[in-house]
Amino acid sequence: MSLFAKRGLVVVSVLLLGGLTGCASTGANSPSARPVLYPNATLNRVGDAQGCAEADACMVRAVSAGLSPDEKTNAVARGAGAGAATGAVASAVGALITGRGSEGVLRAGVGGAAVGGSAGAVQGAFRNDRPSGTYRNFVQRCLGEKGFDVIGWN
Incomplete structure (x- = not known):
């Protein structure tokens, strides 16, 4: 599919979506605001319609220019990485404090990384929807x- 055809498809999709949603409220902090x-x-002079x-x-013009209404932040991956690191360190330190051997510290670190990574990914998913x-x-x-004159977003 050519670039022109892809842009045309995007424009038509946005027009249809815009027509379906009308001027409905979606929340100021939503990408669909x-x-x-x-x-x-x-x-x-021209009226609300x-x-x-x-x-x-x-x-539509903004989308045609290559912009997206939502911020592409990679928050899921960043949250997973931060959660895994935090979970691994916290679990390993806990294992050291309780007097487990080096193998116990390693196991605790790996388990903590898995749990922390999962929790961080979920948290990141909730933060990924930004305008x-x-x-x-x-x-x-x-x-x-x-x-x-635009006074805000809703």
Whole structure:
């Protein structure tokens, strides 16, 4: 599939998604949040429906430019690594304190790494759903160039 066809597919998908979701609230800290427009002269002149359509167009334009509404943070992998390291060290130190031999310390460290890594991965998964500031700035600037004033995201 050509790059042009892939971009076209992305644009159509975003348009369909935008049409299905409309101007529904999703929460300000969600990647699926939408810009909230201040009722300035432009919005008052064109109306809420047109303002929503202009916001959809700017969001499609941002995606077409290669931006994503969610931040790609690799939080799952980072959380797993941090959890594994913490679990391994804590378990090994605990084994040393309780007087286990070197084999017991090693086993405790490995077990702690497995448990800590799993817990860290779960924690990272919950933190992975963050909005992209670059995407939002793009959409806000696009709407500003059309005369709209974004006062937040909802």
